[in-house]
Amino acid sequence: MSIEVRHIVKTFGTFKALDDVSIRINTGELVALLGPSGSGKTTLLRIIAGLEVPDPTSGPIFFGGHDVGSQRIRDRGVGFVFQHYALFRHMSVYDNIAFGLTVKPRKVRLPKEKIRERVMELLHMIQLDNLAHRYPSQLSGGQRQRVALARALAVEPHVLLLDEPFGALDAKVRMELRGWLRRLHDEIHLTSVFVTHDQDEALELADRVAVMNNGKIEQFDTPDNVFHQPATAFVMNFLGQVNQFRGRMAGKGQVRIGKHRGRPAEMVLSRKNWTDDGAAAIFVRPHDLKIVRKPIEGRLCLPAKIERIHSAGAHVRVDLISENNENLVAEISHLDREQLRLEPGDSCYVTPTSVRVFDLIEQDDLVEQGAV
Amino acid sequence: MTEEEKQIIRKYNEHRKSILRSTTEPRGVRILLIALSVLFMSLFLFVPLVSIFYEAFRSGAGFFLRAVSDRAAMSALRMTLLATCISVPANLVFGLCAAWCIGKFQFRGKSILVSLIDIPFAISPVIAGLLFIFLFGTNSLLGIWFRDHGYRILYAAPSVVIVTIFVTFPFVVREILPVIQAQGTEEEQAARVLGARGWHIFWRVTLPNIRWAVLYGVILCNARAMGEFGAVMVVVGNSPKTNTLPLHINALYQGYADPAAPFAVATLLALMAILTLVLKCFVEWKMSSAESDA
Numbered sequence: 001m002s003i004e005v006r007h008i009v010k011t012f013g014t015f016k017a018l019d020d021v022s023i024r025i026n027t028g029e030l031v032a033l034l035g036p037s038g039s040g041k042t043t044l045l046r047i048i049a050g051l052e053v054p055d056p057t058s059g060p061i062f063f064g065g066h067d068v069g070s071q072r073i074r075d076r077g078v079g080f081v082f083q084h085y086a087l088f089r090h091m092s093v094y095d096n097i098a099f100g101l102t103v104k105p106r107k108v109r110l111p112k113e114k115i116r117e118r119v120m121e122l123l124h125m126i127q128l129d130n131l132a133h134r135y136p137s138q139l140s141g142g143q144r145q146r147v148a149l150a151r152a153l154a155v156e157p158h159v160l161l162l163d164e165p166f167g168a169l170d171a172k173v174r175m176e177l178r179g180w181l182r183r184l185h186d187e188i189h190l191t192s193v194f195v196t197h198d199q200d201e202a203l204e205l206a207d208r209v210a211v212m213n214n215g216k217i218e219q220f221d222t223p224d225n226v227f228h229q230p231a232t233a234f235v236m237n238f239l240g241q242v243n244q245f246r247g248r249m250a251g252k253g254q255v256r257i258g259k260h261r262g263r264p265a266e267m268v269l270s271r272k273n274w275t276d277d278g279a280a281a282i283f284v285r286p287h288d289l290k291i292v293r294k295p296i297e298g299r300l301c302l303p304a305k306i307e308r309i310h311s312a313g314a315h316v317r318v319d320l321i322s323e324n325n326e327n328l329v330a331e332i333s334h335l336d337r338e339q340l341r342l343e344p345g346d347s348c349y350v351t352p353t354s355v356r357v358f359d360l361i362e363q364d365d366l367v368e369q370g371a372v
Numbered sequence: 373m374t375e376e377e378k379q380i381i382r383k384y385n386e387h388r389k390s391i392l393r394s395t396t397e398p399r400g401v402r403i404l405l406i407a408l409s410v411l412f413m414s415l416f417l418f419v420p421l422v423s424i425f426y427e428a429f430r431s432g433a434g435f436f437l438r439a440v441s442d443r444a445a446m447s448a449l450r451m452t453l454l455a456t457c458i459s460v461p462a463n464l465v466f467g468l469c470a471a472w473c474i475g476k477f478q479f480r481g482k483s484i485l486v487s488l489i490d491i492p493f494a495i496s497p498v499i500a501g502l503l504f505i506f507l508f509g510t511n512s513l514l515g516i517w518f519r520d521h522g523y524r525i526l527y528a529a530p531s532v533v534i535v536t537i538f539v540t541f542p543f544v545v546r547e548i549l550p551v552i553q554a555q556g557t558e559e560e561q562a563a564r565v566l567g568a569r570g571w572h573i574f575w576r577v578t579l580p581n582i583r584w585a586v587l588y589g590v591i592l593c594n595a596r597a598m599g600e601f602g603a604v605m606v607v608v609g610n611s612p613k614t615n616t617l618p619l620h621i622n623a624l625y626q627g628y629a630d631p632a633a634p635f636a637v638a639t640l641l642a643l644m645a646i647l648t649l650v651l652k653c654f655v656e657w658k659m660s661s662a663e664s665d666a
Binding site for chain 2: 049050051073074078079080082084086087088089090099100103104151152155
């Protein structure tokens with residue numbers, strides 16, 4: 001069932017948690033709401049569920065084309081998985097999963113044997129067949145998480161909403177559950193929305209990612225597109241590490257970064273539709289920053305000094321400091337590092353192979369953030 | 373055992389001792405502290421309790437039975453049970469409602485309500501009694517209304533019940549509230565999303581989670597309701613018809629009855645108190661095991 005919200009506003013006192021948010025999620029999609037804390041992602045999820053009421057000026061909420069804004073939670077048909085699971089602590093795993101089925105009005109309630117069958121099926125699905133009589137306190141974090149999911153699925157919801165589903169788990173269990181949830185979604189094709197602040201989780205798991213900031217959706221697109229074609233400076237900054245330079249746009253597709261030997265360093269970019277002579281923020285991903293020993297003719301090369309080299313990993317991460325005292329990070333291959341014979345304290349040049357430039361006049365918030 | 377092994381064990385024991393030395397008080401201090409508390413407990417708690425029973429049975433079991441089964445004693449027991457049986461359930465219902473709405477919802481005037489709940493704790497029972505004398509007295513509107521409609525409040529059973537409710541009012545709320553606040557509302561929200569209605573949520577999710585706190589509050593409330601003296605004394609004076617057990621014991625003690633009689637009746641109250649104490653210990657033990665489960 002598709003989900004659509006239009007022009008949702010939510011204020012808590014004087015704090016605007018959601019500022020005119022609209023989003024449309026297609027049937028069977030797995031969508032991530034990604035953002036830093038306080039960006040409004042959990043509030044949006046809770047409003048979709050009906051656990052929070054949007055401000056009266058807000059637009060409607062549609063489930064499969066029906067306006068559910070005035071419907072009670074229990075009539076919306078949502079499955080909700082809470083961040084800290086919220087399992088009923090005095091009930092066994094079996095009773096937790098069966099709860100949604102046993103509280104239905106007598107007329108529509110399944111007979112006891114049917115409930116038993118359904119619970120057993122779900123227990124099998126979450127691979128906890130033999131723990132039916134345990135209590136939540138006797139389970140590990142990962143097991144609790146799966147019980148919470150089975151409990152939400154027991155009532156056969158139209159949409160599944162998950163609030164930071166892996167937030168409270170350790171790294172290894174997280175990875176396992178992530179894969180498990182993706183496979184489960186591919187099997188049952190339930191429209192699902194999950195909230196996370198972990199970009200890896202969002203990019204790996206979701207069909208589409210909504211990046212949120214300050215109560216607004218900055219970009220809603222596929223993981224590939226939000227990562228490679230970030231729509232705003234915030235998205236660029238939030239997804240993955242990034243080097244940021246201050247500069248000026250000089251017209252004719254040129255941008256100036258800092259100063260090199262007294263003269264402004266310039267480079268020519270393909271993007272031409274910007275305002276001339278405005279302040280600009282130039283972003284370069286660490287893997288797009290190349291390290292060279294000597295400046296290359298016709299390319300923008302900025303002198304820098306190597307501070308530290310982290311070589312424990314698939315790539316070598318090099319921390320540098322530029323002439324203007326900006327901290328830079330470059331990611332190079334082990335082979336490159338050997339060929340260049342880089343050591344901490346060495347002087348070298350960095351040259352960007354791919355950059356993204358954002359207009360600082362339109363992106364007021366960026367001025368505050370400074371160099372990364 | 374080889375010499376080497378023996379040495380290892382000796383070293384281990386020495387190490388253990390040094391750890392014990394650095395983390396506990398010297399033996400003498402420990403003994404002194406324990407002895408002091410045992411002495412204090414026996415002087416102030418155990419000896420008086422035993423002496424009540426001793427005094428009660430000094431004139432023989434026959435006298436004891438007569439003293440506790442005479443009409444005045446029986447009437448006092450009935451009055452105490454009446455006051456307890458009404459005030460405890462009333463405060464249970466009130467306590468659950470108040471703790472539920474304070475713990476689970478946000479509303480204006482919440483902090484005022486919380487401090488109002490503590491009033492019976494803060495003021496002396498005698499003042500509480502006087503308060504009701506003013507409220508239901510012959511010159512007050514409420515007093516006149518009740519008199520005109522043929523109800524007797526003061527110097528009768530209703531006033532005993534009312535002041536007992538007033539005095540024992542905070543016990544249940546005060547026990548439940550912290551537990552409810554610590555548990556938050558996530559489980560209730562989960563139940564709501566799963567389709568449960570308000571009543572269901574209360575019975576199947578909230579109540580089971582706070583059941584031991586509720587019982588603990590009820591026991592404390594019960595203990596206080598049985599033992600209340602000052603407030604009841606003010607509203608009913610000292611008439612054999614409306615005496616509760618504490619008042620009856622006082623009357624016997626002040627009067628010319630056999631000196632063993634008040635002690636005999638006091639054993640009834642003491643026995644009820646001991647029973648309450650045993651229940652309280654059991655509930656405390658249950659609560660702590662429920663906590664360590666969670």
